[in-house]
Amino acid sequence: MSDQSRMDGNEPEGPAATADAVVPPAPAEEPAAVSGALPPAPPAGAVPPVPPVVPGAESAVPASAPAPSSAPPVPDAAQIPGPTAQVPASDTVPPLPGSIPPAPPRQGSTWLKPFTQPVLLGALSHVGIAVGAAVVGAILLVFLVLSSASDLPSTPLGSIDDVRVDFGVLAGLLFALAAVVYGGEINGTMDAGGGLFSIGGSASIWVFPLTLTLAALVAVFWWGVRQGRTHRLPTWQHRAAYSAVVGLATGLVLLILTLVFAIRVDESSVHVLVTAAGYRVVLFSLVLVGIATHLGRWAGSVAQPGENWFRSGIRLFRALPRVAREALAYAAFGGALFAVLGAVFGVIGSWQTLGVGSIALGLLGLLNMAPLAAVLGHLGGLTATVPGVESTFTVFKTDDPLLWIAVLAAVLLSIFVALWIGIRRPRRNGIDWASTWRLPLVVLLGWFVVGSVFFGLGVSAGARGAAFSVGIGIALWSPFVMAVWAFAVEVGAQTLPALAYGSAPQLLGALTGHSAVAAWAAGTSGTTVGADAADHSAGAVGAVPEPKPLSPAAKRGLLIGLSAVGGVAVLAIAAGIAVSVLNSSRTPEAVAQQYLDAIAAGHAEAANALVDPNVPTAQRAFLTDAVMKSASDRITDVSVEREGTGGGDSASLIVTYRLDGVKQTAQLNASKGDPEFVVLDTWKLDDSLVVPVDIQIDGQGKASVGGVELPFEFENGYGQATVPMYPGVYELSTEGSKYFALEQKALKVGSPDDSFQDLSFAPTDDLKEAVTKQVNDLVDTCLASAAADPDGCPFHAYTFDDDTKVTWTKQGEPTVEIDDRGTQVAVEGTVVGSYTEDFFGTTREQSDEDDYSMYGDIVIDGDTVKVAFDDSWW
Structure with missing residues (x-):
């Protein structure tokens, strides 16, 4: 018999096979010196006991003596021991009356021997x-x-x-x-x-x-x-x-x-x-x-x-039980297949980061990648944990259509394993439903061991007051999915071999071994192990007719059926790949990228349609294409990355872009909507990139962006405005502002985290001239007065009733200072009052010099400037 048939477990029945299989x-x-050199003795079989032979009497039994019968043999005289042989040994002599019986021998050292x-x-x-x-x-x-x-x-x-x-x-x-x-x-x-x-x-x-x-x-x-x-x-x-x-x-x-x-x-x-x-x-x-x-x-x-x-x-x-052999074969074939697939996927995924080092990672991580690829290929799930987030990956929730190759590999593996296992079992007539639970149960327990003990990665770290953990493992429900596949393999093992043998016996032999197929067809498959003897009951083999090739019509029907099933499977996998390709462009990252591209191109209205800016309609005047196209610089170098491992019905996105040469960062949240056509994902952004710009104004004036005036509100020379705008650098226009000049030429709107802007209006020369004119008019009016204390004037002289009227003259032009906001003015000057003093009939000329100060508020109404002086200081 060939070695192949021995390896396949297809040895013939009979004593020889039993002797080889039973250990x-x-x-x-046995002594240690002999135990390592001698093999175990073969089984003796049913041999009756032989009486001890006296030394020197071996020649009394001829070599060709017949086998002993069931009756005990009668020893001859040469074999009868002498009188000395009948003397009992010392340890069999009964103890004397009243003596202490000897202690039994100690057995503790025997086990350690x-x-x-x-x-x-x-x-x-x-x-x-x-x-x-x-x-x-x-x-x-x-x-x-x-x-x-x-x-x-x-x-x-x-x-x-x-x-x-x-x-x-x-x-x-x-x-x-x-x-x-x-x-x-x-x-x-x-x-x-x-x-x-x-x-x-x-x-x-x-x-x-x-x-x-x-x-x-x-x-x-x-x-x-x-x-x-x-x-x-x-x-x-x-x-x-x-x-x-x-x-x-x-x-x-x-x-x-x-x-x-x-x-x-x-x-x-x-x-x-x-x-x-x-x-x-x-x-x-x-x-x-x-x-x-x-x-x-x-x-x-x-x-x-x-x-x-x-x-x-x-x-x-x-020598193992059949279900253990089949489970190990299932694991070996699947491990080899998915180890290669996992290594290829791992190298492709890490090549850009690790380069040639990814090859070494793929080789050493063969068996680590195998369960990952096997779970995904069998439509199971992987659970990834990051701080605060736990996500589950499946082939339906990934963006890589290549993972559907693993699904195709799982289907082909299941068919092959079902044929390989079934050919090594006794032929049966129909399905033995009572035994279909064994292989799924072993696979379920095996995957629980693999998933909970050996597979995965865990990283945890902590500092004072904070801790986090990151890990990846098999989802808890995945072993049950693998058990369902094992059930399909079990059913296939009881049905597919007959169909394959009847339609293509040579192909079946090439796949599962010609000697194994021959033993299965002859009805001797699965007879080499005593534990599997129950498989060869009359209902297993004896009542099953010898398999015969299918008729041409049956082959044609089977071919059509298999073609239909294969076509449906190919179409299903192709549809899965197509759905994955389509969904790869319908991710939250893709939606955010489309949104940011519209903002970068200055299409504010398209961006509003993609994501509701969530501001009142009256405040959307700055969220128009006209305003955005007036920007001297818009966002560039846009990139979107998902925070965490992804998966689930929500996603947190980190958005980065450059504005005016500076890198900006923002965060957007996305949620999954109702699918289109049942399988196509839909995502919507819950947050917009609209920035509510809080503008603080120092001074008074007007400014506009893209022809839309900023709604400033002033109080005591300070103003503010809140304007929703998209990120960009906007040119500011100050037409119509005669008395104030805006010091900033542009309004820079960055990320939502940087929404405060300061603007300053500086007084113009026209304002200074208008205020100086009003100051000079007031001083000139006061100088024309002859009173010692002119009414409404900032200066006065100390005279008596008999003194003459005062003649006022100014010593140089008064100084006029306007504050930075253009709201207040401070005036300082010097005047001289001349008069004739009469002191009890004696007169003399007097000149009093007076330094005066004036403070007032500047009020602008359109093109009219009015200075309201505070006379409480006079």
């Missing part, structure tokens, strides 16, 4: 192999980290060329990553500060590098096979104890190494600690290394003389 139990005890020095040395070497494999995996991870970092423009510590890595840091990183291979978690803490101020924080990251973890466990398994062959242990309890010790010792060694070589930085007031020491490395090493060690020793113990470890593994695989 004899190991003896309860198999753990000889070679076995213990093998356990020590096993720990070395496990730790060494983890260190080799860590070296590959270090090269990956360094190669990926070299492709990055910068790091949190600056340029990659400026980051110094000494031997201590490199050793700490190496052993930390070695612990990560077996499930360790890297933790880091930092404290810095001095005096009254200090900062501190911590961070942790965990991820299973599944490719390296599997490679390390294969090395552990291989060494277990060697140990199982050379130094066998008699029972599974001994193997379990041995494996537990190896796994626990591996975890403790890695724990000690991570503690000793932890990365520590203590410089001035900065203290940094990075290590992977923790319970996870011990726990997962105990479980993973222990299981791999136990399986390896088991495979080595059942190995036949001259059989290599690969064939031993096949024998071990064939």
Whole structure:
């Protein structure tokens, strides 16, 4: 019989097959020196017991003697022991009356007897192999980290060329990553500060590098096979104890190494600690290394003389229950397919960032990417968590149509696995619904283990008063979706082989193995394992007629049916790809980009139609194309990025653009609307980019933008206006303002976070002339008066009733000062009052000099300027 038929599990029935498949139990005890050199004895079969033979009497039994009958043989005289042989041994002599019976022999050391020095040395070497494999995996991870970092423009510590890595840091990183291979978690803490101020924080990251973890466990398994062959242990309890010790010792060694070589930085007031020491490395090493060690020793113990470890593994695989074999085959085929797809998607997605380093990332992350691609391909979901947001990804909620290739791969994989499994089962007539739950249940439990333990990435960090975590994992409902696919595979395994054999037996043999197909057709499939004997009941094979090729008409009908199904599947996948392509242009980012492009082009009315500016109609005078086209500069270099991981019915968008050479940032929120045509996404922006500009005015005057006057409101020389406008640099016009000049030539409207603008109006020369004229007119009127205290005038002289009238003259022109806002005026001047003093009949000429001051408010009404002086100062 060929090796292929043995590997496919299609050996014929009979004693020979049973002898190959059944593994004899190991003896309860055997000397250590012999246990490692001799294979287990073959099964004895139904052989009656043979009486002991007296030494020297072997020649009495001829070599050709017939097999003993069921009756016990009668020994001859030569075989009867002498009198000395009838004397009972010392331990069988009954105790004397009144004596104390001897204690039974102690059995404690008997159980430990198999753990000889070679076995213990093998356990020590096993720990070395496990730790060494983890260190080799860590070296590959270090090269990956360094190669990926070299492709990055910068790091949190600056340029990659400026980051110094000494031997201590490199050793700490190496052993930390070695612990990560077996499930360790890297933790880091930092404290810095001095005096009254200090900062501190911590961070942790965990991820299973599944490719390296599997490679390390294969090395552990291989060494277990060697140990199982050379130094066998008699029972599974001994193997379990041995494996537990190896796994626990591996975890403790890695724990000690991570503690000793932890990365520590203590410089001035900065203290940094990075290590992977923790319970996870011990726990997962105990479980993973222990299981791999136990399986390896088991495979080595059942190995036949001259059989290599690969064939031993096949024998071990064939000894498993059928549902376990089928689930493992399902996982192996799916893992290989989706590992390639995941690696390709990963390299494509990270090429722009990491360059060539993405190839190394794709190779080492094969098994990490496989569950991701498999879940998406089987229409499951992935959950991503960022601070405050949890989103779920599916092929229906992603923008990449290439992910539908994974769906096509899942369909083809399911058909292939159904054929591969079904051909290796006994032929049945119809569907055995009572057994269809087994494979889905195993797949469900397997995906729960994979999703909750091995798959995903978790990062958490915290500082004083704040904390956040980031992670990605399989959605909780995804394992149930995978179980539904497994149910379809189970049903297909019971129905598809007959259809495929009847229509294209050669193609079926090329896909699943010609020897397996021949055994299935002959009715001998699935008979090699005793645990599967129930499959060969009369209802399974005996009552099922031999499969025959389909008639030409049946083949034609089947071909038409398959073509129709295939066409529908192709159309469905094509429709899915088309929907993804269409939805890729209907994302919140695309809607925001369209909105910003309209603003950048000066199409304010189109922007209003896309997003409601949410301002009263009376205030939309500045949200017109005419106003926007009057802008000397509008937004450029527009980019939109979604904040967080995306997904869900809402999105937060970070908008960046340049205005007047300065980078501006704004945030927009979007929400999903009702789909169009059931499958096309619709998004709308909840926020507009309209900026309510608060303008503060210093001074009085008028200004307009694009022919629309700004609605200033003045009080005490100060004014303000609130105007909704789109971002831009708008030219200001001040036509019709005779007495004030606007110092700013443009109004710059930036992002909504920068909505305050200050404008200043400076008095013009016309205002100064008008105010000076009114001051001079008042002074001239007062100078014309002959009164010592002219009414309504700022100056006066001290005279008596007998004195003559006063003649006023001014000493130079008065100074006129107008404030910056053009609302008040201050006047200072000097006058001389001349008069004749009469003092009891004696007269003399007097001249009094008076420095005066005047203050007044400037009131402008159209082109009329009026100064209202405050005479309370006079």
